[in-house]
Amino acid sequence: MESYHIRGGHKISGECCVKGAKNAALPILASTILSGAECQLSNIPEITDVCSMKKILDELGCKTDTSGETVIVDSRGLMTDTISLERMREMRSSVFLLGALLGRCGSAVISQPGGCNIGSRPIDLHLYALKKLGAEIFETEGVILCKASKLRGADIHFSFPSVGATENAIMAAATAEGHTVLHNCAMEPEITDLQDFLNACGAQISGAGTKTIHIWGRQALHGCSYRIIPDRIESGTYLAAAAATGGQITLQHAQAAHLESILQKLIETGCEIGVKEDKIYLKAPKRLKPLSRLVTGPYPAFPTDLQSPFLTMLTQAEGKSAVEETIFENRFAFTEELRKMGAQITVEGNRAAVEGIGGLQGCHIQATDLRGGASLVIAGLMAQGETILEGIEHIERGYADFSQTLRGLGADIRKTHGG
Ligand SMILES: CC(=O)N[C@H]1[C@@H](OP(=O)(O)OP(=O)(O)OC[C@H]2O[C@@H](n3ccc(=O)[nH]c3=O)[C@H](O)[C@@H]2O)O[C@H](CO)[C@@H](O)[C@@H]1O
Ligand SMILES: C=C(OP(=O)(O)O)C(=O)O
Secondary structure (H helix, E strand, C coil): EEEEEECCCCCCCCEEEEEEEHHHHHHHHHHHHHHEEEEECCCCCCCHHHHHHHHHHHHHHEEEEEEEEEEEEECCCCCCCCCHHHHCCCCCHHHHHHHHHHHHCCCCECCCCCCCCCCCCCHHHHHHHHHCCCCCCECCEEEEECHHHHHHHEECCCCCCCCCHHHHHHHHHHCCEEEEEEECCCHHHHHHHHHHHHHHHCCEECEEEEEEEECCCCCCCCCCCCCCCHHHHHHHHHHHHHHHCCEEEEEECCHCCCCCCHHHHHCCCCCEEECCCEEEEEECCCCCCCCCEEEEEECCEEEEHHHHHHHHHHHHCCCCEEEEEECCCCCCCCCCHHHCCCCCEEEECCCCEEEECCCCCCCEEEEHHHHHHHHHHHHHHHEECCCEEECHHHHHHHCCCEEEEEHHHEEEEEEECCC
């Protein structure tokens, strides 16, 4: 079993390069199926979720070829519409194959996707949208069969702006007959990236980044070369680590426009922030100010994926902070581990009160999800003594070279195998 051994007390300072966005790369990799051609994707992060997605694409008959952060997917050889239970369970993003396969072959056989234990994650909104486009859906013994003799454009109203459901609907509608309008869409930058990629393949989609998206279906798409946007969640994680440890950091290849709510909260804690071209600079104050209200919500609100790193950072603030999680009901689970390190956090329902007490104590802890896990690394960086963190496979689902990058920023962290 692999674990991180962290010796706290070092500031996170220096420069690092932000990688491509996990949550853009995964749906875009899935949607290469729609092109029926060769797509060259650059800035793909080298994370285990990407490896899982490439494995699925290969098993479907596509050919993937990876060279560093560039992945070429040739989907001409697609030969099946079925994904095994085991592969579906490897990650949440396996669900993106649903819209892509349906759009390309008119059928898909999947099961419930896996992913982190951060709350119940139904796919009813995905299935609702696909049904509106003309798919029939049958579910027996965990197998979900979707088929459509013809997908037709439709008017689709989401009851909640689900990121994944918006993306699956865009994919299925891209090659449907006629005009689709998606209402109450999620507005995350990763959705705009999916739109831009599909448009580069010949699709006709507009409105991503707003509540209403229009898709004019195209009979066939073609291949393209495309660069994935920088990861705003990875950016926010390194900024939180620097702020929490009293450091000074410059992120290269970042996109500050995607981080407005995040930078705003860091400014409220007293951090000095500078933005120049694709660089974001942060200098932490001597002591962070608490946040009286940090509430997660769909973009452009504060992202749920950064709730745990920020909550962890707030254990160092001077006073009491209040955090409210509105997206996933189990996203405070990691606070149990933080409490073992001496953090004073009270959780009631979807609200957490964080008492900024300063010093945490290193100890043996367990990551149970991706962002909670990254937060426990930040806790280890702030703590006195040694922290041993297990369950790091969750972290490696979404952060490329996490321990190396932190070491480059001054952290004393090493990865060990076994025991
Ligand atoms: C690969 C990817 O992009 N993952 C992100 C995506 O996940 P994901 O696409 O799964 O998140 P959604 O936006 O769909 O989920 C948000 C909320 O809607 C609910 N819901 C969703 C779909 C559905 O059919 N029915 C339903 O009730 C979920 O339970 C949750 O409470 O957006 C989340 C919210 O920003 C992020 O935390 C994830 O990092
Ligand atoms: C919850 C996350 O990812 P996924 O949707 O892939 O589980 C995340 O990136 O924090």
